[in-house]
Amino acid sequence: MLTTQSILVYWDLNEDFVAPGPYTFLLQRGRSVTDDQWVDISQTVDQPWLYDNNPIMGQHERSTFYRVILTDGRGVQHTSQPVNLFQDWNHYDWRLMREIVRKELLIQTRKAGTTGYLLKRRWWGTPCTECVNPNTDAIQDSHCLSCYGTGIVGGYYDPLLFYMTMNPAQRMKRLTPDQGVIAAVVETGRCLAWPAPEGDDIWVQADPNRRFRINSDIEATARHRGIDLVLNVRLTELALENIVYQIPTPLPVNQTNPYRIR
Numbered sequence: 001m002l003t004t005q006s007i008l009v010y011w012d013l014n015e016d017f018v019a020p021g022p023y024t025f026l027l028q029r030g031r032s033v034t035d036d037q038w039v040d041i042s043q044t045v046d047q048p049w050l051y052d053n054n055p056i057m058g059q060h061e062r063s064t065f066y067r068v069i070l071t072d073g074r075g076v077q078h079t080s081q082p083v084n085l086f087q088d089w090n091h092y093d094w095r096l097m098r099e100i101v102r103k104e105l106l107i108q109t110r111k112a113g114t115t116g117y118l119l120k121r122r123w124w125g126t127p128c129t130e131c132v133n134p135n136t137d138a139i140q141d142s143h144c145l146s147c148y149g150t151g152i153v154g155g156y157y158d159p160l161l162f163y164m165t166m167n168p169a170q171r172m173k174r175l176t177p178d179q180g181v182i183a184a185v186v187e188t189g190r191c192l193a194w195p196a197p198e199g200d201d202i203w204v205q206a207d208p209n210r211r212f213r214i215n216s217d218i219e220a221t222a223r224h225r226g227i228d229l230v231l232n233v234r235l236t237e238l239a240l241e242n243i244v245y246q247i248p249t250p251l252p253v254n255q256t257n258p259y260r261i262r
Contacts, residue, residue: 009066010049010195013124019072022046026069033065033082046125047157049195097224104192104230108163117249118162119202122152143243156202159249164189164203187235193228203235204249211238211245
């Protein structure tokens with residue numbers, strides 16, 4: 001049986017949101033949309049996810065809601081809409097989803113999976129003043145140690161434990177304007193859909209220390225009721241001189257694998 005020791009809750013900012021940072025996020029848990037006794041879980045600054053390390057819920061509980069309160073740089077609070085943990089799925093939906101994830105996780109952790117870390121790229125935060133042109137916002141130094149070539153201070157969030165089942169490498173030929181026809185090796189991997197990897201995120205193969213950029217053409221290989229469960233991603237291996245090799249990847253002391261299988 002797949003059980004969760006903790007629940008990962010993540011969110012994103014509306015593209016039209018323009019309030020100044022830094023952004024402080026407070027994660028709260030409630031029992032209904034109209035709950036008037038929301039419980040504070042944890043808070044973070046300029047990071048779009050948090051763990052609920054002590055979820056109070058039954059095995060088939062569907063009355064667990066989360067919301068986020070954002071406090072911007074001016075001290076103004078913005079409250080998100082509450083979201084149901086299981087998207088109002090019925091008992092059959094929940095059991096089917098759990099079985100799909102359980103089998104996929106068994107493959108990843110006990111058979112064909114590779115242990116690694118997911119480095120989520122920062123898309124908002126404090127602009128880097130060391131390499132970004134203040135007039136054009138263009139990044140002028142891809143080897144900047146302040147932002148790792150992203151234009152945002154810190155570059156990437158703390159590493160998350162993330163398994164990947166590597167598919168057999170494919171060799172293909174492509175036409176380039178400078179070098180003509182060249183042979184390229186295409187690496188692809190299969191992974192769970194949460195935390196959801198996105199284009200330009202980095203996946204680190206822990207042993208050996210190989211680092212790949214995740215491409216934006218991400219495909220869902222398993223879905224249920226419109227929710228992605230398993231993904232297939234295309235990976236581009238980065239050269240050893242790439243600045244992302246300077247990012248340390250050991251897991252934070254307080255972070256553990258949020259899943260276990262019985």
